[in-house]
Amino acid sequence: MLVMEKTSTDAFPSTTNSSEKQETVCIFGTGDFGRSLALKMLQCDYSIVFGSRNPQKSSLLPNGAEVLSYSEAAQKSDIIIIAVHREHYEFLKELTEVLKGKILVDISNNLKINQYPESNAEYLVQLVPGAHVVKAFNTISAWALQSGALDANRQVFVCGNDSKAKQRVMDIVRTLGLIPLDQGSLMAAKEIENYPLQLFPMWKFPFYLSAILCVFFFFYCVIRDIIYPYVNGKKDGTFRLAISIPNRIFPIAALTLLALVYLPGVTAAILQLYRGTKYRRFPDWLDHWLLCRKQLGLAALGFAFLHVLYTLVIPIRYYVRWTLKNRTITQATAKTEDPFSTSTAWLNDSYIALGILGFFLFVLLGITSLPSVSNMVNWREFRFVQSKLGYLTLILCTAHTMVYGGKRFLSPSSLRWYLPSAYVIALIIPCTVLVIKCILMLPCIDKTLTRIRQGWERNSKPTSNGQHLKQSSIYLDSPL
């Protein structure tokens, strides 16, 4: 091993527990990432030797770092960090002799997911067969390294085929104050390289679903609330685009998305009952849907918030005040009186109360999904809040919408061009989910489902049953 004496000053504090000098590390490439990493490593008492195409011309380099040609620099250390884009790796071929037996750290990223057939790290192995390639650091940005803003992402995925080489790189990662996560052999490199290129993968489905729901109900409401009154009475209702229609679309989206959080759970249960076992994989779409539930739920919460805000402003709207004033004047001039209806008062107060309670539980679900809160509760408590209180939220919000419909609910007079009110359509999925859930809770069905989830199989031989139960108890209450 080639450990160089440290030449730079001790002015920088070390993150390790002693003043012992760290080894010399070579960095190929004096670009943004190479310089940022060098600065960080110098602060942690490493000696840095840069390898560069033009050692003389390199500028902006951190104080205390040496710059040499690629081959000279490589001889100074047995760990070489390749801070060069994959497209320029060719020159490494010529250095095969010098790089033999050394640890090459591949930190590169691509521009697109699966841009090349093999990962950059595996490509590096092909170029320099005699070296030990380790993948690391690609999820850390140069900016974050320099500014020290590493709160969000301190994790460094590391993988490599040579375990000694991997351990040494992980030691460096730790010394820099970052958290290494061993991801196994270089086969994991492809996934690690794709990781920083992903854009909220779990949010894609909820995002598109929300968009589709909003667009559909927007056109539905425009037809019912703007075009229909215009065609039938030449009334200009376009002002409804600002508040009335959004305050239909958003609560409907919230209710539908909330129901779609619980639909995959009952679908999974039906599938397990039908198959008579829990040991067969769910189809991919269901698997993905189950994994997206948190994001679906949070999207629903966002829409519910919008609905509540839009609802708060109803009393100060000009249209509402005008309608109220006009009705009063009409009644006064006609000397008639609108008799107080206790049943209407009950219906009105009930639906608002149900909405408030539903929203309260909705927010509670949102709060428990914050990592700082969910880390404080155990798995059973989390399931209780998310599953039991979640269903209660769905019941309250569905009841809120049904009671809002009240006496008009399903009455033929509210049809416009045979189209029912939007909220009637919005109730289809929630009601379906609740009805199926009720059926699944019938004692006979629930018993079978519980047995299946404990590992019992309908078609397994009776002799192996006891064994099955034992084996499967580890699956009990495990997150999906």
Ligand SMILES: Cc1cc2nc3c(=O)[nH]c(=O)nc-3n(C[C@H](O)[C@H](O)[C@H](O)COP(=O)(O)OP(=O)(O)OC[C@H]3O[C@@H](n4cnc5c(N)ncnc54)[C@H](O)[C@@H]3O)c2cc1C
């Ligand atoms: C505002 C908001 C925030 C949310 N935040 C989160 C969050 O942070 N994290 C999160 O995960 N979800 C979150 N959700 C989604 C949702 O609340 C949870 O996924 C909830 O647990 C779903 O309950 P469930 O009863 O439908 O599903 P589950 O209890 O998970 O059951 C679903 C299905 O899984 C299968 N299953 C259950 N247990 C077992 C078992 N032991 N063995 C084999 N199969 C089993 C069954 O087929 C069952 O039908 C959130 C929702 C909302 C509205």
Ligand SMILES: NC(=O)C1=CN([C@@H]2O[C@H](COP(=O)(O)OP(=O)(O)OC[C@H]3O[C@@H](n4cnc5c(N)ncnc54)[C@H](OP(=O)(O)O)[C@@H]3O)[C@@H](O)[C@H]2O)C=CC1
């Ligand atoms: N910037 C970032 O935030 C992150 C970057 N990365 C990865 O780090 C690597 C370097 O990125 P970055 O520092 O931003 O890139 P830069 O373009 O800033 O630097 C690349 C360096 O590569 C060297 N190089 C060697 N051969 C060539 C060549 N033929 N043409 C051009 N340059 C060459 C050059 O150094 P010299 O002139 O000294 O030879 C150059 O400075 C990339 O693989 C990137 O994916 C990974 C995570 C984050």
Ligand code: HEM
């Ligand atoms: C503080 C909580 C809430 C209050 C005060 C409230 C109040 C209201 C009011 C006043 C209306 C009638 C709007 C109108 O006349 O145009 C309404 C409708 C509705 N609300 Fe709520 N609500 C609340 C929470 C929720 C929640 C959490 C949901 C569902 C997730 C929800 C779903 C609906 C739906 C679907 C409608 C029917 C929309 C339509 O077609 O017009 N509400 N709510």
Ligand SMILES: [Fe+3]
């Ligand atoms: Fe998804």
